Amino acid sequence: MGAINFLFEPFVFYALLAILVFGAFYIIFTTLGRNQDEQHSEQKLGIDRRFSELDTQKSDQEKLDIQKALSSKEKELKICSQEKDSRLKEVERLKSSVSSLETQLKEKAEALKKESSGREESQNKLKSLEKELADLKTDLSLKSQMYNGLKSQYEELEQNMIRGSGPKEGTDSKSPGKEKDLLSRIENPEEKEG
Numbered sequence: 718m719g720a721i722n723f724l725f726e727p728f729v730f731y732a733l734l735a736i737l738v739f740g741a742f743y744i745i746f747t748t749l750g751r752n753q754d755e756q757h758s759e760q761k762l763g764i765d766r767r768f769s770e771l772d773t774q775k776s777d778q779e780k781l782d783i784q785k786a787l788s789s790k791e792k793e794l795k796i797c798s799q800e801k802d803s804r805l806k807e808v809e810r811l812k813s814s815v816s817s818l819e820t821q822l823k824e825k826a827e828a829l830k831k832e833s834s835g836r837e838e839s840q841n842k843l844k845s846l847e848k849e850l851a852d853l854k855t856d857l858s859l860k861s862q863m864y865n866g867l868k869s870q871y872e873e874l875e876q877n878m879i880r881g882s883g884p885k886e887g888t889d890s891k892s893p894g895k896e897k898d899l900l901s902r903i904e905n906p907e908e909k910e911g
Contacts, residue, residue, distance in 0.1 A: 737771070744763055744767075
């Protein structure tokens with residue numbers, strides 16, 4: 718392509734044209750001494766041959782230049798095509814990795830939601846269990862106080878009965894009911910709570 722453009726540059730083109738004209742004049746003047754008819758036919762044949770030679774040289778050169786340019790452009794096109802294919806493959810790979818990362822991110826977000834809701838549930842259960850434990854501790858301390866009180870009353874009654882010279886008349890009527898009440902409390906502490 719460069720050689721063709723070079724040939725059609727104004728300076729080069731006119732120089733070649735001038736050479737051709739000069740060559741034509743040279744041929745014409747050298748053959749003037751010959752016979753006019755012969756010269757004319759020879760000139761015409763010479764000029765025709767020269768022009769055909771120039772045309773064939775020029776067309777052969779142009780064909781070679783065009784073929785070289787075409788092959789270089791084909792190579793460039795192949796290279797560009799390969800680069801675009803590799804870029805396209807890279808983009809596709811990146812898209813697939815992005816989509817897999819998005820799915821992983823969604824899965825992790827779901828897992829985090831479940832974990833946070835599970836943690837909330839656990840904290841709520843822990844709070845309710847702590848509250849229940851505090852209630853049970855309070856209930857246990859009340860029951861242990863009641864038990865200790867009942868135990869001391871039972872021991873006191875037992876000692877009174879062991880000492881027993883006999884209960885007094887006023888206490889005699891109260892003691893058996895009190896004793897039964899204390900015994901029932903010790904055996905069934907739930908009845909007192911209810």
